[in-house]
Structures are given as structure tokens and as C-alpha cells.
Amino acid sequence: MLTMIEFLLPLMIVLLISLPLISVFRGKSSKHSAKLRLATHVSLFFALVAGCILFEANGMHVFAASTVDSVNQMTGSIAQGLGFLAAALVTGMSALGAGIAVAAAAPAAIGAFSENSKNFGKSLIFVALGEGVAIYGLLISILIMNKL
Incomplete structure (x- = not known):
């Protein structure tokens, strides 16, 4: 069974991480507040990681593996774990690169299309x-x- 602190603490952490986004959803954000919001999100992420490590060190389980038997039943090698990590990094970094590329190309495409409607295919x-x-x-x- 979950104790009250094991239930409320992750809920509060998620609330604190999503709290800076309220001004974005309301449309009240400036360049200065965007930098502050980014710094807040990064610091809250590292605080979340540190909190998870501290809870695991004190015997409170943050993740689903709450019994020793479920940990002992895990099978796999280091190579499989690194393969899963590589797959996650490939997906994440390519999505980040695509976001940067589209952020640069889409406004230029819209500008080219607004000047001449024949540029739609080329800009797309x-x-x-x-x-x-x-x-x-x-x-x-x-x-x-598929190789794992």
C-alpha cells in the first residue's frame, strides 16, 4: 500500500514542474519570462532527479519496483540496456534537431509564400x-x- 507521502509527493512535484507553464497558456509571456521559465524547468528537473535518488536511498520507492522479488526477476544484459538508451537518444535528438530545422524553415517558407504564391511547393x-x-x-x- 502507498503511504500518504508516497502519493502526495510525486503529485506535488508534477504540479511544481507544470506551474511555470500557466503564464504560457494564458498568453502572458515575454522574452525575459521565457528565460526564467526555462531556468525554472531545468532546475526543477534536476531537483526531481535528486529527490528520486534520495527517496530510493531512504527505502521509499518512487518507481514501480517496490519489492525485492520484482527486481530479482529482471533479466537482460548491459548491452540491451545500452541499446534501449541508444534508441531513446536517437529518437529524442532527431526530434530536437527536426524542431530546430522547422523553426528556422517554416517562417521563411511563410514569408516566401506571402510574397509570391508560386513559391508554395518550393518552400514546402x-x-x-x-x-x-x-x-x-x-x-x-x-x-x-529490432536488433535487441
Whole structure:
């Protein structure tokens, strides 16, 4: 059974992490507040990781493995674990790169299309190339997972 602190503490952590996003959803954000919000999210993430480590060290289980038997039943090798980590990194980093590419290409495509409507097809290709990076990363991730 979960104790009250094991139930409320993760709920409070999720609430504290999502709290800075309220101003974004209301539409009240400036460049300074965006930097502050980013710093808040990064610091809360590392506080969350530190809190999980402290709870596990004190015997309170943050994750689902609350019994010793379930930990002993896990099978797999270091190579499998590193393979899963590689698949996750490939997917995440390719999505991040695609987001950066689309953030640069989409406004330029909109500007080119607004000046001349014949530029729609040409500008759409550059936006699609940025999205292709994420699809290629997902494909590589699936290939990695099939090898495990």
C-alpha cells in the first residue's frame, strides 16, 4: 500500500514542474519570462532527479519496483540496456534537431509564400526536409530496437 507521502509527493512535484507553464497558456509571456521559465524547468528537473535518488536511498520507492522479488526477476544484459538508451537518444535528438530545422524553415517558407504564391511547393520542400530528420531518427530507433 502507498503511504500518504508516497502519493502526495510525486503529485506535488508534477504540479511544481507544470506551474511555470500557466503564464504560457494564458498568453502572458515575454522574452525575459521565457528565460526564467526555462531556468525554472531545468532546475526543477534536476531537483526531481535528486529527490528520486534520495527517496530510493531512504527505502521509499518512487518507481514501480517496490519489492525485492520484482527486481530479482529482471533479466537482460548491459548491452540491451545500452541499446534501449541508444534508441531513446536517437529518437529524442532527431526530434530536437527536426524542431530546430522547422523553426528556422517554416517562417521563411511563410514569408516566401506571402510574397509570391508560386513559391508554395518550393518552400514546402524545405519544411518537409526538416521533418524528415525526425522520421529518419525514428526509423533508426526502430532498427536498433529490432536488433535487441
